[in-house]
Amino acid sequence: MRKVMSANEAVANAVKLARVGVVGIYPITPQTTVIEKLAEMKAEGEIDADIVRVESEHAAMGVTLGAGAAGVRSFTATGSQGLLYMHEMVWWASGSRVPLVMMVGTRAVGAPWNIWNENTDFMSERDSGWIMAFASNPQEAFDLVLQGFRISEDERVFLPMMVGMDGFILTHMKTNVYLPSQEEVDAFLPPRRQPYVIDPEAPIGMGNIFPPVEYMKLRHSIHSAIQSAESVIKEIGKDYEKISPFNNYRTLNVKYRMEDADYALVLMGAWAGDAMEAIDELREKGINIGMLRIRYLRPWAESEIKELENVKGILVMDRATSLGRGGPLYLEVKATVRNQVKGVVTGLGGVLLNKEDFKRIILKFLKEAKEERSDGVEWYYPAEVEKVELRNPKDVE
Amino acid sequence: MLIEIRFHGRGGQGVVTAAELLASAAGLDGLWSSAFPIYGAERRGAPIEAYCRISKESIRITSPVENPDFVVVIDPTLLQIVNPLRGLKPGGVIVVNSKNTTLENSYYLDATSLAKEIGLVKSGWPMTNLIMLGALIRVMGVVSMDSLIKAIREEFNGKVAELNVQGVKLAYERVKGAVKIAA
Numbered sequence: 257m258r259k260v261m262s263a264n265e266a267v268a269n270a271v272k273l274a275r276v277g278v279v280g281i282y283p284i285t286p287q288t289t290v291i292e293k294l295a296e297m298k299a300e301g302e303i304d305a306d307i308v309r310v311e312s313e314h315a316a317m318g319v320t321l322g323a324g325a326a327g328v329r330s331f332t333a334t335g336s337q338g339l340l341y342m343h344e345m346v347w348w349a350s351g352s353r354v355p356l357v358m359m360v361g362t363r364a365v366g367a368p369w370n371i372w373n374e375n376t377d378f379m380s381e382r383d384s385g386w387i388m389a390f391a392s393n394p395q396e397a398f399d400l401v402l403q404g405f406r407i408s409e410d411e412r413v414f415l416p417m418m419v420g421m422d423g424f425i426l427t428h429m430k431t432n433v434y435l436p437s438q439e440e441v442d443a444f445l446p447p448r449r450q451p452y453v454i455d456p457e458a459p460i461g462m463g464n465i466f467p468p469v470e471y472m473k474l475r476h477s478i479h480s481a482i483q484s485a486e487s488v489i490k491e492i493g494k495d496y497e498k499i500s501p502f503n504n505y506r507t508l509n510v511k512y513r514m515e516d517a518d519y520a521l522v523l524m525g526a527w528a529g530d531a532m533e534a535i536d537e538l539r540e541k542g543i544n545i546g547m548l549r550i551r552y553l554r555p556w557a558e559s560e561i562k563e564l565e566n567v568k569g570i571l572v573m574d575r576a577t578s579l580g581r582g583g584p585l586y587l588e589v590k591a592t593v594r595n596q597v598k599g600v601v602t603g604l605g606g607v608l609l610n611k612e613d614f615k616r617i618i619l620k621f622l623k624e625a626k627e628e629r630s631d632g633v634e635w636y637y638p639a640e641v642e643k644v645e646l647r648n649p650k651d652v653e
Numbered sequence: 654m655l656i657e658i659r660f661h662g663r664g665g666q667g668v669v670t671a672a673e674l675l676a677s678a679a680g681l682d683g684l685w686s687s688a689f690p691i692y693g694a695e696r697r698g699a700p701i702e703a704y705c706r707i708s709k710e711s712i713r714i715t716s717p718v719e720n721p722d723f724v725v726v727i728d729p730t731l732l733q734i735v736n737p738l739r740g741l742k743p744g745g746v747i748v749v750n751s752k753n754t755t756l757e758n759s760y761y762l763d764a765t766s767l768a769k770e771i772g773l774v775k776s777g778w779p780m781t782n783l784i785m786l787g788a789l790i791r792v793m794g795v796v797s798m799d800s801l802i803k804a805i806r807e808e809f810n811g812k813v814a815e816l817n818v819q820g821v822k823l824a825y826e827r828v829k830g831a832v833k834i835a836a
Contacts, residue, residue, distance in 0.1 A: 529713035
């Protein structure tokens with residue numbers, strides 16, 4: 257069935273079709289309509305899940321993790337300040353090796369207050385030991401959340417998975433989304449199995465103090481599990497074609513016009529759509545540029561990224577920052593390939609870019625690449641912002 | 654084919670709902686569509702814009718509509734405050750809630766009076782957002798009335814749904830333009 261819905265509604269439908277048992281909820285824009293939709297589904301009797309309202313995101317993850325530890329398929333959603341407030345429990349979930357899925361509607365982080373889109377919140381969890389995917393349209397948001405339960409619960413992975421999506425730009429964008437039937441999803445996603453569950457009849461301890469070597473070994477096992485998740489994700493992605501043949505999930509990341517590309521643009525998220533439009537127009541002018549869209553931040557599919565070494569120049573665009581260093585994606589790509597890499601940080605706090613901005617950024621990069629000075633990080637502001645005044649400490653008397 | 658539509662109105666007038674329902678109706682007609690607003694620190698009365706794209710193919714672009722084929726002005730007082738016509742494509746069409754208009758290449762419908770006439774008033778505000786869709790689909794000739802009515806009934810229930818259905822049908826008949834509309 258194909259129906260016009262927002263990414264948030266699509267995510268709620270994925271949770272419904274996955275027969276999730278427990279949802280820990282605490283509202284935060286731009287994620288709130290996910291949990292509102294789930295609460296509505298519960299009220300209408302469309303889902304059996306226990307919707308547990310809590311007092312904070314820290315507790316929302318506590319509930320979701322607790323349910324997961326008891327063997328129940330569980331889900332939560334958050335973003336921005338909520339994700340930061342949850343941060344401690346995010347690590348507790350991966351350290352406990354408990355499968356669960358969380359949706360992150362990305363949003364800038366305060367201070368100062370800003371409700372608009374930016375990916376820094378999502379990127380700031382990259383060291384936490386989760387499987388991390390990032391959608392570029394509402395269909396992919398649905399697909400990744402649904403696949404997320406199977407990936408997370410796979411015995412070769414056994415880690416929580418978060419699926420990010422651009423706040424408002426995707427979370428609130430209504431477009432045509434294909435939903436497989438309940439029977440198809442049931443065939444794709446078997447009931448949850450896990451080796452240890454909390455059971456009052458047969459008590460076990462979880463997360464108790466670990467001596468140094470045991471602790472380090474556990475961390476090492478999570479590291480290995482994330483790496484081995486790469487082949488699991490491909491396998492599950494291929495199997496997903498049986499119930500929804502519209503997107504290709506046989507690779508972790510997505511190439512666009514890379515076959516004969518001299519230059520590559522690397523980015524993730526919703527703005528890939530506008531970037532593809534820009535690439536098509538530049539191609540018509542004989543500029544051989546392609547795109548690699550990062551769909552999985554963790555695992556970082558090194559062999560897929562390494563293919564970028566075949567191009568003459570790489571441009572990485574981040575809607576996030578590691579302040580004082582550049583964009584997190586830029587840093588990841590730079591650590592993977594031998595080529596010169598240029599980074600562009602832009603689109604923070606809701607700054608919007610269009611196709612013309614992408615063309616401007618790409619053309620400037622090509623000029624620099626030809627002069628072999630396409631290195632370092634540029635902060636790009638769209639054309640309407642004629643002059644941006646930055647406040648430097650040295651300007652303040 | 655990619656048709657880009659921009660809606661202008663004020664917070665509380667259902668601008669976002671109008672864009673979303675148009676997208677839903679287009680979806681019911683078997684077309685691809687996408688609709689989204691620019692969210693600000695919205696409050697009642699503040700200028701709002703929302704976007705809708707309709708195509709025969711899937712839509713990749715996610716940035717706001719800057720060069721619309723159609724502009725729908727739900728609140729005509731905005732013409733003096735913001736510039737709803739900015740970036741309008743050459744030959745682009747304006748559909749305005751007004752008793753008349755001198756704007757070039759435009760169509761007009763007195764949606765406010767129509768809303769009052771049929772009793773489509775919420776908290777003292779005549780609800781003109783969906784009525785304007787009735788005018789727009791006539792001018793566009795892409796989305797069917799049947800699908801628009803179906804989309805309205807999927808989103809709303811009871812009296813609100815039926816008043817809006819009545820409203821869009823009347824709007825479809827009453828919209829007038831400087832250019833003759835094909836029957």
